[in-house]
Amino acid sequence: MxxxxxxxxxxxxxxxxxxxxxxxxxxxxxxxxxxxxxxxxxxxxxxxxxxxxxxxxxxxxxxxxxxxxxxxxxxxxxxxxxxxxxxxxxxxxxxxxxxxxxxxxxxxxxxxxxxxxxxxxxxxxxxxxxxxxxxxxxxxxxxxMATEEVERRVAHAVLRLIDQAGRKEGEGIRIDFPISRQDIAEMTGTTLHTVSRILSAWEAKGLVEGGRQKLLVRDAAGLATLAEGES
Amino acid sequence: MxxxxxxxxxxxxxxxxxxxxxxxxxxxxxxxxxxxxxxxxxxxxxxxxxxxxxxxxxxxxxxxxxxxxxxxxxxxxxxxxxxxxxxxxxxxxxxxxxxxxxxxxxxxxxxxxxxxxxxxxxxxxxxxxxxxxxxxxxxxxxxxMATEEVERRVAHAVLRLIDQAGRKEGEGIRIDFPISRQDIAEMTGTTLHTVSRILSAWEAKGLVEGGRQKLLVRDAAGLATLAEGES
DNA sequence: CAGGGTCTTTGCGCTGGCGCAAGCAGATTG
DNA sequence: CAATCTGCTTGCGCCAGCGCAAAGACCCTG
CATH class of the missing domain: 2.60.120.10 (Jelly Rolls)
Incomplete structure (x- = not known):
């Protein structure tokens, strides 16, 4: 070739x-x-x-x-x-x-x-x-999966994604490939409904910014805190 | 040496x-x-x-x-x-x-x-x-852990154990080392309470026989059916 | 064999998150 | 610019399984 x-x-x-x-x-x-x-x-x-x-x-x-x-x-x-x-x-x-x-x-x-x-x-x-x-x-x-509840698992999954596939974009970090709520659900052992609810809540808190097959993390540190359980 | x-x-x-x-x-x-x-x-x-x-x-x-x-x-x-x-x-x-x-x-x-x-x-x-x-x-x-509910996970764990550490004993297969309910819980991501309840139910159905840090599987085939979800 | 430690069982109330269902919003196509 | 398709959001009711608590059962030790 x-x-x-x-x-x-x-x-x-x-x-x-x-x-x-x-x-x-x-x-x-x-x-x-x-x-x-x-x-x-x-x-x-x-x-x-x-x-x-x-x-x-x-x-x-x-x-x-x-x-x-x-x-x-x-x-x-x-x-x-x-x-x-x-x-x-x-x-x-x-x-x-x-x-x-x-x-x-x-x-x-x-x-x-x-x-x-x-x-x-x-x-x-x-x-x-x-x-x-x-x-x-x-x-x-x-x-x-054995010890954490859903929200923390999702937080960990998202952090891993921005670590492995994050690209800086303006005031945040974008996941650099198309990923749906369904995908995140299948990575964390939950349903797309629950993921959607969680992301909505995070968006309200200013942690992330959603979109169709898109995710932009605005406050990685905040997410990390959440992931470690000091909610 | x-x-x-x-x-x-x-x-x-x-x-x-x-x-x-x-x-x-x-x-x-x-x-x-x-x-x-x-x-x-x-x-x-x-x-x-x-x-x-x-x-x-x-x-x-x-x-x-x-x-x-x-x-x-x-x-x-x-x-x-x-x-x-x-x-x-x-x-x-x-x-x-x-x-x-x-x-x-x-x-x-x-x-x-x-x-x-x-x-x-x-x-x-x-x-x-x-x-x-x-x-x-x-x-x-x-x-x-992502897709199955607790009872099936426990069934799978027990089957794996008798596969890796089973010893024939009379009319069943014994797990060949001391294992507590707590241990099984920690292997399946649940609590010892839930494991205990499940094993009790199985004992009532004649699938297993319990004991302090002991477990004897009487009907491996039955357990396997349960594990595959055709309950 | 009495006493204390460890493991197990079981009841009860609570809740996180699932399942269903309906509606919405961006993209894509003719 | 409809029409459609796919993905996202949200409300509501329900239940599996957790957490707590208390009471056995078994085992070891002195």
Whole structure:
């Protein structure tokens, strides 16, 4: 794929230790794919034939329960690798990553993983750290869901979002991709109704500013206070 | 440590590919530690100086929130490695593993991890799979907490326990270590009162048989039905 | 075997947040 | 500029599960 932007890849911590030659060898095996909004990179349950790196855009990873309920497991940000189920000894994908914004994805066949890791131990170590961090996040979320009430959970979720995907805008921080009340509900284990009510209350207090699939945080510190429970 | 039982270690999938010489070299760096009931192997927040392998017994890993609430993150079973925070780029331990039953633990200094991995790539791959599985479990648990009501969550937790630590006993399966209602509550994000009520109801239906820090599942299939929501 | 500690059970009242339902507001399309 | 579609807001009633409280039941110790 001639069109792959090397500088984008080069900037990632995951690849910074690779030589130019090694990088080229990796990119030679990759394909580039554009994912329009609403489209899935792959589907939950599908056989894992590739693993991926998000170059640009934003993906929501969802899981569906047997009875049709949906939750958002995590958000994939540019620079994250995802869908490397094979490395974890699964042969199907555990979730569905859907583009929340127009996205650009680098794809490798799963067989390449072994080669990569052999040729460059950094990659394995790095991947392990990545998974380790995700595990941490997951445990944090479990703890929140077990001990905190809805408003605090939503506060935490929003803070995490502006941390991972915030862009300064005027007198606040904007979440830099389209996100609905429904999405936030699926991230915090509640309903869109409750999220809507909470955001309305926050707006009245001047903490945030809402909008259709938009959210601007005006007072991050205030939100943080709320999240820590000193309401 | 002359007392280390090689056959115990040898049986673990984690080490089965190692040669006797390699195994000996690893064991030479290890120390053995007995952990009585109620004692912690290390404390949450402590600097990570060692990583561990549980040879025998059972550990509950807990996390405490800033406001003093406690949850059980997972249960460590014989053969599991734990406390390898350093490998995940943390320098403190994220939780506290406490002995639920008299336990036997193999301890290595963190510096050894790098050596192990270099000398034997299997170990790294294996460790990654382990973390991958834990991540999966964590996501499953998040999904359950977000979408299921308490009774089903408790059912799932109990099924997981008899799967990981079940021992046949007469006409049922016993959870093979002391576990209180409080523990189950901390695993499912509810209160010991609610757990007690649920177990009482199940006992009335003949699904389980309770007792002080004891639980015997009489009808696993029935529980599974309940867990899947076809109540 | 008496006494105290720990774990468990159960009743009761309260409430956070869910479910339903109706109406509203921005975007998008012909 | 209708018409429509999708996402957001809000009111209302209800109930699962929590918190409190008090009373067993089991276990260990002296």
């Amino acid at each position: 001639a069109a792959i932007d090397r500088s984008l890849v080069r900037a990632l911590p995951m690849f910074e230790k690779l030589s130019d030659a090694e990088l080229d060898r990796m990119l030679a095996r990759a394909t580039l794919r554009r994912v329009p909004i609403g489209e899935a990179v792959f589907e939950q349950g599908q056989k894992a034939t590739q693993f991926f790196l998000l170059l640009h855009g934003r993906l929501k990873v969802t899981q569906v329960t047997s009875d049709g309920q949906q939750i958002i497991v995590r958000v994939v940000h540019p620079g994250d690798i995802f869908g490397f189920a094979k490395a974890l000894m699964r042969d199907d994908y555990p979730g569905t990553p859907t583009a929340a914004a127009e996205s650009l994805v680098l794809c490798w066949p799963t067989e390449v993983w072994g080669l990569f890791v052999e040729q460059n131990p950094h990659l394995a170590v790095n991947a392990m750290q990545t998974i380790g961090q995700r595990l941490q996040e997951a445990h944090t979320r479990i703890r929140e | 002359a007392a280390i039982d090689r056959s115990l270690v040898r049986a673990l999938p984690m080490f089965e590919k190692l040669s006797d010489a390699e195994l000996d070299r690893m064991l030479a760096r290890a120390t053995l530690r007995r952990v009585p009931i109620g004692e912690a192997v290390f404390e949450q927040g402590q600097k990570a100086t060692q990583f561990f392998l549980l040879l025998h017994g059972r550990l509950k890993v807990t996390q405490v929130t800033s406001d003093g609430q406690q949850i059980i993150v997972r249960v460590v079973h014989p053969g599991d490695i734990f406390g390898f925070a350093k490998a995940l780029m943390r320098d403190d331990y994220p939780g506290t593993p406490t002995a639920a039953a008299e336990s036997l633990v193999l301890c290595w200094p963190t510096e050894v991890w790098g050596l192990f991995v270099e000398q034997n790539p299997h170990l790294a791959v294996n460790a990654m799979q382990t973390i991958g599985q834990r991540l999966q479990e964590a996501h499953t648990r998040i999904r359950e």
